[in-house]
Amino acid sequence: MRACSQHLIFVDELLQDSFVAGSDTSSSTVEWAITELIRNPRILAQAQQEIDKEVGKNLTQLTYLEALVKETLRVHPTTPLSLPRIASENCEINGYFIPKGSTLLVNVWAIARDPNEWADPLEFRPERFLPGGEKPKVDVRGNNFEVIPFGAGRRICAGMNLGIRMVQLMTATLIHAFNWDLLLDNRQRN
Numbered sequence: 362m363r364a365c366s367q368h369l370i371f372v373d374e375l376l377q378d379s380f381v382a383g384s385d386t387s388s389s390t391v392e393w394a395i396t397e398l399i400r401n402p403r404i405l406a407q408a409q410q411e412i413d414k415e416v417g418k419n420l421t422q423l424t425y426l427e428a429l430v431k432e433t434l435r436v437h438p439t440t441p442l443s444l445p446r447i448a449s450e451n452c453e454i455n456g457y458f459i460p461k462g463s464t465l466l467v468n469v470w471a472i473a474r475d476p477n478e479w480a481d482p483l484e485f486r487p488e489r490f491l492p493g494g495e496k497p498k499v500d501v502r503g504n505n506f507e508v509i510p511f512g513a514g515r516r517i518c519a520g521m522n523l524g525i526r527m528v529q530l531m532t533a534t535l536i537h538a539f540n541w542d543l544l545l546d547n548r549q550r551n
């Protein structure tokens with residue numbers, strides 16, 4: 362009986378963690394994707410064109426949409442300082458001594474805007490992830506350290522695949538069904 366109730370508490374906490382970690386992160390990424398599309402009508406038109414052509418087929422064929430979601434996660438990571446982690450032992454990173462027990466924050470926001478890694482890092486430009494762009498083979502799944510919106514390593518986001526799929530699906534639905542525009546003529550970057 363005791364093991365059973367402990368198990369239930371564990372499942373309850375896991376579900377609660379998953380809802381907290383899984384809902385605001387995904388929805389705020391979609392909000393940013395739509396914000397950038399409103400500011401960049403050319404990119405919106407291109408993404409709509411692709412969905413019009415491919416709709417009804419597999420989402421994996423929507424390469425421009427995929428690049429658009431990657432770019433949104435690069436410029437607007439939902440957890441800019443990732444999640445706090447604690448050093449389990451003394452270590453040294455790039456000449457800095459990190460004592461055991463220190464709380465560590467990884468600034469994924471700054472990493473993804475590093476001008477040594479990204480051309481015009483503040484520009485919203487999905488093409489950088491396409492063939493012919495500067496980072497055609499870079500993904501956001503913890504394999505390329507210059508953009509790690511889901512973290513990396515053993516404690517990488519547990520809901521990453523679901524999160525990416527949800528953001529792609531919601532963004533595609535919103536731009537397939539509606540045109541988006543600013544009320545005032547306030548397109549800063551066009």
Ligand code: HEM
Pocket residue numbers: 378379380382383384386387390438439440443444446509510511512513514515516517518519520521523524525528
């Ligand atoms: C766009 C969507 C999402 C983003 C950007 C995101 C981002 C992150 C980040 C940065 C971490 C910390 C990783 C690290 O410390 O290295 C994390 C952890 C986590 N995420 Fe997500 N997440 C998203 C969606 C989700 C979803 C949909 C779920 C579950 C349904 C989820 C569940 C979790 C859990 C349980 C952890 C803790 C993993 C651990 O400590 O082992 N996330 N997420």
